[in-house]
Amino acid sequence: xxENKLPNLIDKHVGRRIRWRRRELKLSQEKLGEMLGLTxxxxxxxEKGVNRISAGRLFDVAKVLDVGIGYFxxxxxxxxxxxxxxxxxxDASSDLAGMIDANAIDLVTAYQSIPDPRLRKSxxxxxxxxxxxxxxxxxxxxxxxxxxx
Numbered sequence: 001x002x003e004n005k006l007p008n009l010i011d012k013h014v015g016r017r018i019r020w021r022r023r024e025l026k027l028s029q030e031k032l033g034e035m036l037g038l039t040x041x042x043x044x045x046x047e048k049g050v051n052r053i054s055a056g057r058l059f060d061v062a063k064v065l066d067v068g069i070g071y072f073x074x075x076x077x078x079x080x081x082x083x084x085x086x087x088x089x090x091d092a093s094s095d096l097a098g099m100i101d102a103n104a105i106d107l108v109t110a111y112q113s114i115p116d117p118r119l120r121k122s123x124x125x126x127x128x129x130x131x132x133x134x135x136x137x138x139x140x141x142x143x144x145x146x147x148x149x
Contacts, residue, residue, distance in 0.1 A: 012049030
């Protein structure tokens with residue numbers, strides 16, 4: 001396969017956005033594949049950015065997932081910025097993929113479904129406090145590890 005036909009950072013970003021939206025709608029790869037006339041393996045390859053997705057197929061995916069085409073390109077500027085900085089595609093894609101994992105998608109989806117803004121704020125404060133506490137404890141453990149050396 002020629003180099004210009006290989007998936008790039010943008011293709012991988014679009015694939016991640018497909019996965020996020022599919023999970024948000026609680027669709028399996030198999031179900032999305034059925035809706036598009038594809039195998040789940042092909043959906044998996046699109047989501048991982050292994051295979052590029054054509055404009056026509058992306059249109060079909062957007063229709064099935066009930067979003068506009070622009071949805072798949074949200075945040076693409078950051079991907080372009082990484083490429084401009086000379087970040088290798090493998091490094092950038094693993095860093096970007098690690099930014100939001102499957103549990104985070106589930107957490108955000110559940111959070112957004114809570115209608116009470118006070119409850120959402122309370123939950124957000126609790127998560128921030130837990131993260132801050134963990135961060136302090138991790139720093140403390142790191143400091144104690146260096147004193148033993």
